[in-house]
Amino acid sequence: MARMKFVCDAERCIECNGCVTACKNENEVPWGVNRRRVVTLNDGVPGEKSISVACMHCSDAPCMAVCPVNCFYRTDEGVVLHDKDVCIGCGYCSYACPFGAPQFPSQGTFGVRGKMDKCTFCAGGPEANGSQAEFEKYGRNRLAEGKLPACAEQCSTKALLAGDGDIVADIFRNRVLKRGKGAEVWGWGTAYGAKQVGQPPAVAPTAATPATGGKV
Amino acid sequence: MKKTLIILASLTVLAACSDRQQTADTPNKDTAPYSGTGVASFTQPGWKAGDTPADKAAWEQHLKARMQYGQNDYTRAN
Numbered sequence: 001m002a003r004m005k006f007v008c009d010a011e012r013c014i015e016c017n018g019c020v021t022a023c024k025n026e027n028e029v030p031w032g033v034n035r036r037r038v039v040t041l042n043d044g045v046p047g048e049k050s051i052s053v054a055c056m057h058c059s060d061a062p063c064m065a066v067c068p069v070n071c072f073y074r075t076d077e078g079v080v081l082h083d084k085d086v087c088i089g090c091g092y093c094s095y096a097c098p099f100g101a102p103q104f105p106s107q108g109t110f111g112v113r114g115k116m117d118k119c120t121f122c123a124g125g126p127e128a129n130g131s132q133a134e135f136e137k138y139g140r141n142r143l144a145e146g147k148l149p150a151c152a153e154q155c156s157t158k159a160l161l162a163g164d165g166d167i168v169a170d171i172f173r174n175r176v177l178k179r180g181k182g183a184e185v186w187g188w189g190t191a192y193g194a195k196q197v198g199q200p201p202a203v204a205p206t207a208a209t210p211a212t213g214g215k216v
Numbered sequence: 217m218k219k220t221l222i223i224l225a226s227l228t229v230l231a232a233c234s235d236r237q238q239t240a241d242t243p244n245k246d247t248a249p250y251s252g253t254g255v256a257s258f259t260q261p262g263w264k265a266g267d268t269p270a271d272k273a274a275w276e277q278h279l280k281a282r283m284q285y286g287q288n289d290y291t292r293a294n
Contacts, residue, residue, distance in 0.1 A: 141249070
């Protein structure tokens with residue numbers, strides 16, 4: 001299997017926030033922490049688009065690079081997870097993440113910042129699969145139950161796709177071909193380093209390298 | 217007697233000084249998801265979780281089928 005990825009189809013997202021609710025319910029995420037949220041681009045302007053954003057489990061995750069205590073690790077499926085027993089809650093990952101994924105509970109005494117919390121792709125954490133300790137720290141381990149992340153599985157319009165990168169990309173490509181528009185996938189290039197329609201070119205076009213309009 | 221009391225008092229007072237070990241090196245090794253959770257009531261039927269050795273291929277095949285069935289509506293609409 002290829003690595004696990006998220007894709008949000010902006011043509012289909014209706015900003016219902018069902019993914020946010022499903023995530024909070026499935027993982028019993030505490031108040032003040034939103035592992036997933038829906039962002040609307042050009043809100044109020046005709047043609048506005050909404051996308052569901054959470055940890056994208058980047059190929060070259062900046063959070064892993066900046067963590068001073070090396071609490072992050074990547075599973076064989078490409079899911080970026082972290083160990084809360086090692087995390088010191090410094091917040092460096094929060095500054096490094098381009099998606100605003102790391103969250104910090106502030107229920108401690110005097111509002112002290114707690115251990116970082118983020119989307120786990122419903123893959124739990126380093127504790128034993130399906131254990132109470134794993135659930136309390138990281139939420140459900142749906143991958144080990146033979147399921148996909150709850151946010152994507154309950155998406156009513158199937159805007160949010162999760163799973164094997166090859167398969168979700170294939171499903172999305174088929175949609176774009178059928179409807180003839182909406183090929184932009186916000187965050188895909190940032191997270192997985194792949195160039196696609198809608199992204200600016202990596203280098204400024206010159207006479208020797210004519211602009212392709214972002215198409216590859 | 218006095219010595220025992222001092223030892224007990226010391227243990228009680230110093231108990232607060234104990235802390236769980238929080239190492240800054242490599243985090244704990246995670247268990248592969250295809251090994252299952254061991255909780256049958258939550259595990260999706262269709263693949264044999266918890267087999268020894270764990271059947272990775274069956275888990276992958278099950279998830280791939282679930283991705284297509286659950287997320288690719290074109291396969292069902294057409």
